[in-house]
Amino acid sequence: MSRLIARPRLVRLSDCNPQLYRALNPPPDRRAQICRLTRAGAGLLRQMEAAARAAHRETVADLSKADQKRFIAMMQRIVAASSDQKNGSAAAKI
Numbered sequence: 001m002s003r004l005i006a007r008p009r010l011v012r013l014s015d016c017n018p019q020l021y022r023a024l025n026p027p028p029d030r031r032a033q034i035c036r037l038t039r040a041g042a043g044l045l046r047q048m049e050a051a052a053r054a055a056h057r058e059t060v061a062d063l064s065k066a067d068q069k070r071f072i073a074m075m076q077r078i079v080a081a082s083s084d085q086k087n088g089s090a091a092a093k094i
Contacts, residue, residue, distance in 0.1 A: 019040045037045060060068045 019038055060071060063071060
């Protein structure tokens with residue numbers, strides 16, 4: 001994740017709950033930020049991942065396995081194209 005995207009998210013996260021991550025010793029280049037999830041942050045991440053996986057399974061449950069694979073492949077292409085555009089790279093063809 002680029003620092004332009006990560007920094008505002010970390011600021012919002014620390015405003016919301018400063019116990020979820022901590023900054024490590026700053027590197028020589030002060031533009032860089034090194035952070036690590038705390039145990040509380042890692043626990044929250046596990047809960048969020050479990051909820052996201054359950055929602056995904058429910059979303060594609062009525063599709064055949066072949067359709068699920070096609071759907072996921074298309075969504076990955078959309079995400080990659082969007083990421084390329086946001087990062088200033090050549091847009092991926094969809």
